[in-house]
Amino acid sequence: MAGPAPQEPVKSQQKCIANFALLCCLAVLVALIFSSVNIWEDVEEDITEDNCSRDCRIELVENIPEHLSFHADGSPRFPLSAGFHALLDQARYSVEMVSPVWDLNAWDVEAKQGQLLFQRLLRLVSRGVKLKIVSSLTNSAELKTLAEHNAEVHFINMTALTRGGLHSSFWIVDRKHIYIGSAGMDWRSLFKRKELGVMVFNCSCLALDLHRVFLFYWQLHDKDYIPSIWSKRVTALYGRHDGLEMQLNSSQAVAYVSTSPERFCPKYRTKDLDAIHQVIQSAKTFIFISVTDYLPLLSWPYRGTTVTRYWSPIDEMIREAAVLRGVRVRLLISFWRRTHPLTFNFVTSLRSLCTQLINCSIEVKFFGHKEHSDDLQHGLNHNKYMVTDNAVYIGNHNWVGIDFALSAGVGLVVKMKNSVAEGEVTIVEHVRAAFERDWRSPYSKSLHGNRDGHGKFRNLNQMYTEIHEGK
Secondary structure, eight states: OOOOOOSHHHHHHHHHHHHHHHHHHHHHHHHHHHHHSOOOOOSOTTOOTTTOOOEEEEEEEEEOOTTOOOOOOSOOOEEHHHHHHHHHHHOSSEEEEEOSOEEOSOSOGGGHHHHHHHHHHHTTGGGTOEEEEEESOTTOHHHHHHHHTTOEEEEOOHHHHTSSOBOOOEEEETTTEEEEESOOEEGGGGTTSBEEEEEEESOHHHHHHHHHHHHHHHTTTTOSSOOSOOOGGGSOSOOSSSOEEEEETTEEEEEEEEEESGGGOOTTOEEHHHHHHHHHHHOSSEEEEEESOEEOEEEEEETTEEEEEEOOHHHHHHHIIIIIHOOEEEEEEEOSTTOOTHHHHHHHHHHHTTTTOTTOOEEEEEEOOOOOTTOTTTTOBOOEEEEESSEEEEOSSOEEHHHHHHSBEEEEEEEEOSOOOTTOOOHHHHHHHHHHHHHHSTTEEEOOOOSSHHHHHHHHHHHHHHHHHTO
8 A cells, every 4th residue: 555645846846936936026126126226327436425525615696686676785796697607617527407497598588698598508518518407397398409419307207206396406517516596497587586595616525415316316217106225325425413514615614405305315314394493493693584485384185175284393493493592583575476375374473472572583574576467476586595693594495384295305504613714704694694685675574564364464465565566
C-alpha cells in the first residue's frame, strides 16, 4: 500500500511563488522611487553647500508707477525693470524662473518694458544660457514662443495637486543670484502696479537652497499627485532653526527660504507660516505689514455651496504681539474693488483690542488710488512683505488663509545680527523706509467711523468714492 505523496515539491513551489512575488514588489517599489525622483542635469555641479559663497550683496527693488507721487525720502530706489535686466546681464549658464503669470509681450503702448524683457529672454539660448521655467499656465502663447526658442518649460497642475494656485515668483541665475518678490512676469508689474522685492547677488549658498525649491517644482511636471518619496536634493539646506550665516553688504545676517503650502515643504523646509511667526515673535518694538489683501478666512466649494471658516494663525500672532508684548503694529492693506468687505470687520476687531490699554498700538490704513474704470490694477499696491526692528519677510502670498493653505508660494527671511557696520544702511532699514513712505503718503487712508457697522461702512464708501474721484 502506497504512503502519502511527498510534501517537498509543493513547499518548494510555494517558496518560489513567494520569492517571485517579493521580487515583483521590490521592482514596483524601485519603479515608484525613480518615477518620483528625476535626474537633474546640472551645469554648475561645482557649487555645493561646502564651497558656496556667503559674502552677498542685496538690493531692494521696487516698481512705482509714474502717476504715483511720493515725497522724497532720500532712500535710493532700484527700479524693478532695471533689476531684472541686471540679473540677465549676470547670466552665463542658466536662468531658472517661476511666475504665476506670463503677460510681458502685450501689444499695448504701455507694455514697452515688458516687451524688452521678453525679447531678452528669447535671446538667452542664443547666448548659450539655459532657460528653465515652471508654470501652471498650459495655454500661454508666450511660454509656447519661449519653448520654440529652446527654453525648457515644465507645467504644474496645481488644481490636481492641492486645489490651489501657483503664486510663487522667483528667479535663480547661475545658482549665484536670486530674485524674490511680489512681481511676476507681467508688464503691469513693470508699469502699472506698485511692486516690491529683493535681489541678492553673488550669494550661491542662498541661491543653491532656492534652486532646491525650483527642483521640487520641476519634478512635479505633469503629475497629478505629490510623491511621498523625494530625492535628498530637494531637502532644505537652511531653515528657521539653522539659517544661513552670511555677510550681507557689509553687515552680518541670517537668512533662509520658506515655502507653502505644507504639502510643498520637503524635509527641513520651513513653512511660510512658521517663518512669519518667527519674524513676529522676534520683533521687539514694531511690526509693519504691507499686503494687497488681509483676510483670515478659509473658503472652499463643497457640494454646490461655499464653506467658510475662520483661519486664525496670523491674526492670533498679531494680537499676541500687540497686547501681550507691547509691540507696535501697523497694517497697510490695498483698497480696491476686490477688497473683501469682511476685511474691514477683521481689522476693526484688531484695532479695538488696544482700546483703553497702555502700551498697545494697532494701526490700520488702506492704500488706494484713483482707478481707471476698466482697469482694476492701475496704481494697485501689490506688495507682500513685513518688516520689524530686526528682520524682514518678503513673500508671494496675500495674507489670506486659503492662499497659505492651498497655493504654492515662497518667502525669504533676512534677520540682521547686532553687529551692523558703521554707516551701513541695512535691508531692514531700506524696507522700513519704503513702508513709512507709503504710510505717510496721500494714498493711505485711516480707518475711522462710528462704532456701529453701518457707520463704518458709510465711512468706507465715502473713502472709496474719494479715491475714485482722485481726492
